[in-house]
Amino acid sequence: MRFDVIIIGGGAAGLFCAIQAGKRERKTLVIEHNSEVGRKILISGGGRCNFTNKEVSANNFISQNPHFCKSALARYTPQDFIELVKSYKIQFYEKKLGQLFCKESSRQIVEMLLSECQKAKVEFRLSCEVKEVEKDENFIIQTNQGVFESESLVIATGGLSFPKIGATDFGYKIARQFGLRIVETRPSLVPLIFTNQNFSKLAGVSIDSIVKTRKREFRENILFTHRGLSGPAILQISNYWHKEKSISIDLLPENDALEVLEKNANSKQNLDNFLGKYLPNRFAESFAQNNKPINQISKKEREKIAESLNNWQVLFNETEGYHKAEVTLGGIDTNELSSQTMESKRVKGLYFIGEVVDVTGWLGGYNFQWAWSSGFACGESV
Ligand SMILES: Cc1cc2nc3c(=O)[nH]c(=O)nc-3n(C[C@H](O)[C@H](O)[C@H](O)COP(=O)(O)OP(=O)(O)OC[C@H]3O[C@@H](n4cnc5c(N)ncnc54)[C@H](O)[C@@H]3O)c2cc1C
Structure with missing residues (x-):
């Protein structure tokens, strides 16, 4: 033969x-x-x-x-x-x-x-x-x-x-x-698992985001899973991810969160309702843990909130492995x-x-x- x-x-x-x-x-x-x-x-x-x-x-x-x-x-x-x-x-x-x-x-x-x-x-x-x-x-x-x-x-x-x-x-x-x-x-083109965060109650929530490492950035959706994040933006960045390095996620790519919050600093609207205008409600509710009207949030707190919306630093421990990797x-x-x-x-x-x-x-x-x-x-x- x-x-x-x-x-x-x-x-x-x-x-x-x-x-x-x-x-x-x-x-x-x-x-x-x-x-x-x-x-x-x-x-x-x-x-x-x-x-x-x-x-x-x-x-x-x-x-x-x-x-x-x-x-x-x-x-x-x-x-x-x-x-x-x-x-x-x-x-x-x-x-x-x-x-x-x-x-x-x-x-x-x-x-x-x-x-x-x-x-x-x-x-x-x-x-x-x-x-x-x-x-x-x-x-x-x-x-x-x-x-x-x-x-x-x-x-x-x-x-x-x-x-x-x-x-x-x-x-x-x-x-x-x-x-x-x-x-x-x-494994790559693969969902990533959080190091020490738990957002399992957000599983299924998808947000248009910019996801960045020092070398690359991708703008597509991220998707919360039971153990971490998936969605096209995360799969893309998984090619460039390194265990000890955090990934930066901008959850509001169309907006400067601080500018938006400052403009509304006197608003009596609760933070979750306010964020619900820009982000999925389930996320907004979970994010605004100590929910209160925006006019009761200090400038320092507003800055912190804005930073976590435009520049959320996430550490992942591992990937979901070869059985889920493309x-x-x-x-x-x-x-x-x-x-x-x-x-x-x-x-x-x-x-x-x-x-x-x-x-x-x-x-x-x-x-x-x-x-x-x-x-x-x-x-x-x-
Ligand atoms: C779920 C999923 C979806 C994907 N979707 C896309 C997509 O839409 N677009 C895209 O560009 N890429 C996609 N990919 C990636 C793409 O499928 C692969 O990169 C591509 O198939 C690689 O081609 P390949 O021929 O090198 O390997 P494969 O297509 O994996 O082929 C390897 C072949 O070798 C055979 N084989 C393995 N070991 C042995 C052995 N010991 N003896 C004999 N035969 C063996 C396997 O059975 C297989 O048939 C996807 C991957 C997955 C897992």
Whole structure:
């Protein structure tokens, strides 16, 4: 069972790479341990797959080498993927901030990829467990379905997030086996858990906010959960969060809270009712713990209130973990790979693509674009 190219992992990056390799008439096999390919694509974007973003640049990615992703992103762009989606007459729309979603279902994207694979004569082994990988002249892959051999081996097994749909540490194990460095991994695009605050009674409250670290800021909604915060703004900032550093949250991005309070310093209105004009009532009530009319609040207290509304400093202890994270931050050190082809600099013929590599995108279609672009770059080279 000899192939030119074996790809382990039939997710977004693996399938895309297989299509390009197959089109070049490379005899290509995809090995997937699930009974179907593309499970993560199916559940992505709430079942509608945010398959790319209209505006993608290296700025939307986190990596120890921020330049690494540039070449692949330039060679296979969002527009290229949009053209492919259009050619299959898949209806899509922009939800917000350039994020493109299927109108009907993510399944259309998987079907499109499978149809392209079929055209490119890609072969599949599903429910196939890899037991061992060795390299002689070629790669020898021992599985529960027999032994396969190939000239090129592509690792496209993704990150650690969502283990319940088949995520494994296989890619990192192979990297270690062949002596490649790995940038420490952790869950990301993930809800965060408060260090020592409890706002569980606010669970479900959502507020348009600006969320900041020293490096980055995002303006979108935050969402109170039973243990901490979630919502798009928090998922975005989780890519930049560090345990010991607080995150600043501006709960009133349209207003200078102190200015608003000063203008109303003589008002007899209770603080909770007053804040209810700007913020959800449940939040306003809980925030105004020692509720009283504004004209009975001292200047010093007003300053403190304003500071906690425009610059709430929040410490988080940990994330909700891989079972709730959309991606894995870190991965195969990009210094180990060619940015043109994704091939290992140490081991000829060994490639890593997609999320297993230390390139992590923002929320909003960027992670799939990285999967398509890195898969394409590799598929052109294997
Ligand atoms: C709930 C959720 C929603 C998301 N929504 C979006 C979105 O809308 N837009 C976006 O851009 N990104 C989204 N992402 C992130 C995106 O899905 C991933 O970044 C992307 O799928 C990574 O592609 P990949 O091919 O590298 O890995 P995956 O798509 O994870 O594919 C890896 C494949 O390898 C297989 N595999 C793993 N281990 C083995 C093994 N040992 N042997 C054989 N096969 C193996 C897996 O079963 C899987 O099929 C979402 C992620 C999650 C968890």
